[in-house]
Amino acid sequence: MSKPKLQIIVLFQNLGDQQTYYARSPAPPLSGLLLAGLTPDLVEVDVHHEMVRPIDYDTDADIIALSFMDFCAPHAYEVARRFRERGKIVVAGGKYPSTFPHEVMPHADCTVAGEAERVWPQVVEDLVAGKHRRIYQAPLGASLENIPPPRYDLAEPQFATPVVTEATRGCPFTCTYCQLNIKRAPYRVRPIEDVIRDLTATAKLPFHKRKLAMLYDNNLGGDMGYAKELLREIAKLNLWALGAQFSFNCLDDDEFVELLAEARCGMAFIGMESLSQSSLNSVSKRQNKVQEYETAYRKLKERGILTFSGFMLALEEDTPEYYRTVPQKLEAVDPSALLISISIPIPGTPFHRQMETERRIFDHDLSHYEGDHLVFQPKRVAPDDVFAAFENINRTFYSWRAIGRRWRRFVSTYLRARGEEAIGKRLFRAALLSYILLKLSIFQRHHARKKVFPHLTRARAAPRPVERSVQIAARRREVLAVVD
């Protein structure tokens, strides 16, 4: 008898089927591939990333597992409804169901709340036996030992870097907008041998895809001793390039930076978030020191490490004057690529509570909570200032001329600083990282122009919430005048 089929779908299209946007992301998220790795052999499993292809509602899968974040929740409910109408069993899991399981439960046959590792094999067993529960609650902060490797072989061929894993979970910091601060769990690390096993469980991939990998930690440097030991082991794998994510303060540690280079780290993901120290302080991101950015980023460039930095607008102390200075300041700090977004008050975070208490949220449509929309009234700037800054920073930072300047600075800084490395090795690395930088810049440029700018144009044309209430009040006065 054939096994039941399970399709894991990682959702991405927050604005539904009408306004689809396919990201040119080089790497898949970890959730779907990891869940497939955790799935017992009782079912046939398949993974579908909605960021690269549309959902097939006519699939012959019997069970659909939907993984989604906050901004995809409205879309997830619609997708779940369409599959349930076709007689499929729908399981919901991921960040949003973990935070608000009781909101999600009516939309799914089964909801998994929390980290899946400790409960997923049981969920699948129960689903196959037809005796699944409505909700499975995973323990908070469970051990990260014995997690099997993700199923890289199930990633779509569009992903150039399917080898993604994580070494740690959690973060010692308490940034008020961060999802990790909804339900805080202790900082945890995985056994180093498990991480190395994941990075080498790649036999089914073409050779060039085995040589690139990403560590999706929230903050790799949360336990510096562990991070250094791990990087020493990764160095032995002779990867072509590794991506790693850590907090800005880790760059104070020169040995850590040197070990990143030895592990062939080619891309560091760092939450720079702002060039205004007071705005950073307003969201408790005091570990970032604006005056140290330039030196820290230079250290990475000298070691041939590109930087991909988060950058947020509409933070509490942002002003129109600050926005005018940002392009020039970015040119000085010189991050290789920026992920520019508008601050999101993610439901459940301290930042969201603050916005709710101060009654500043004017848009409660969760599908807009992805960083491309403004959903609350900023403190010291008007919404139009935020939209104009978003467009201006994107257009200047991702102009072809600026991309070319950054590429030249990166390559020349690296080649000059690493004179002791073999010339062939240096040139290969410079060529590979140039390609990655170009692809990433095109991806970000494309995202802003195709996905965000159209919203901003519509948002500018629509009356502001405050203007709208003034219009309503004026209309009310007109009506009262007629009644009188």
Ligand code: SF4
């Ligand atoms: S440093 Fe990053 S991961 Fe840590 S709490 Fe702040 S935003 Fe979250």
